Every structure is written in C-alpha cells, then in structure tokens.
Amino acid sequence: MIDIMLFEQELTNFFRSIDGVNFAYLFGSIVRGDTNELSDVDIAVMLDESLSKKDMFNKELDLISELTCVLKSDKIDLVVLNDAPFLLKYNIVKDGHVLKSDETKRIAFETGVMSRYLDEQYYIKQHTDMILQRIARSGFA
Numbered sequence: 001m002i003d004i005m006l007f008e009q010e011l012t013n014f015f016r017s018i019d020g021v022n023f024a025y026l027f028g029s030i031v032r033g034d035t036n037e038l039s040d041v042d043i044a045v046m047l048d049e050s051l052s053k054k055d056m057f058n059k060e061l062d063l064i065s066e067l068t069c070v071l072k073s074d075k076i077d078l079v080v081l082n083d084a085p086f087l088l089k090y091n092i093v094k095d096g097h098v099l100k101s102d103e104t105k106r107i108a109f110e111t112g113v114m115s116r117y118l119d120e121q122y123y124i125k126q127h128t129d130m131i132l133q134r135i136a137r138s139g140f141a
Helices: 006-015 055-069 087-095 103-138
Strands: 021-027 039-048 077-079 097-101
Touching: 006 021, 006 055, 006 097, 021 087, 021 103, 039 055, 039 103, 055 077, 087 103, 097 103
Parallel strands: 039 077
Antiparallel strands: 021 039, 021 097
C-alpha cells in the first residue's frame, strides 16, 4: 500500500525544481486508493505554451526519464495536458491532486475545462448513452 501523502510530497518536491511545467497533477488509481500490482503512476502536466512542439516533446521525454529515476519505477503514464483529449482533462481536473501550480494559469485552465464541460455535458451524456445502446444491441463488432 502506498502512503499517498508521502508520495505526493516526493512528487511536489520533484516538480518544484522543474522549469517549463506550469502545473502538474497526480491522478488515477493512486489518488482513488485502488492500486494493485498492475497499477501505474498517472501524472499530468501542462507545459509552458512558449515551448515549440519539438521542445515540448523533448521536455516530455526528459520528464519521463527523470520521473522513472525519482520514483524508481518505469510504470509511469505522463499526460501532457496541452494535447490531451477534453474528457481526460476534465477527469484530471475533477479528481486529480495538484503537485505544482502557477495559480493564475492553473485556475484559468480549470475554469475553461469546467465551463466547457458544463456547456457540453448534456451532449456527452447523449452520445455515451447512444454508444452503450448500440453495444447492447449488437456487441462490439
């Protein structure tokens, strides 16, 4: 069993020294408290928008490498929020724990995500219900 408070503190200390990351979250099974031997560590970061696509990619690789060393595990799933799907962003904002934050940028991001979700939740639910009905009728094929 992972001590979530100690784990979060270790990651918070790590991100404190990292440039180019506006904010970071810990999310997934560790935050929910339902880890098992197959669980990975889910971390999301918002990279500085001033970075080029190439620099963002290199920063992502560097972060994965550094996190692998810090956590002594290669079971790391790093999500770059700059390019993440909308519903993943929503779930991270809703359930994630903040590890690092440029408060102004994080609050603007979270406000935008939550506002969009509230605008679109009816359509998201309709779409999900339609897909589930289709699967119930004819399976996955």
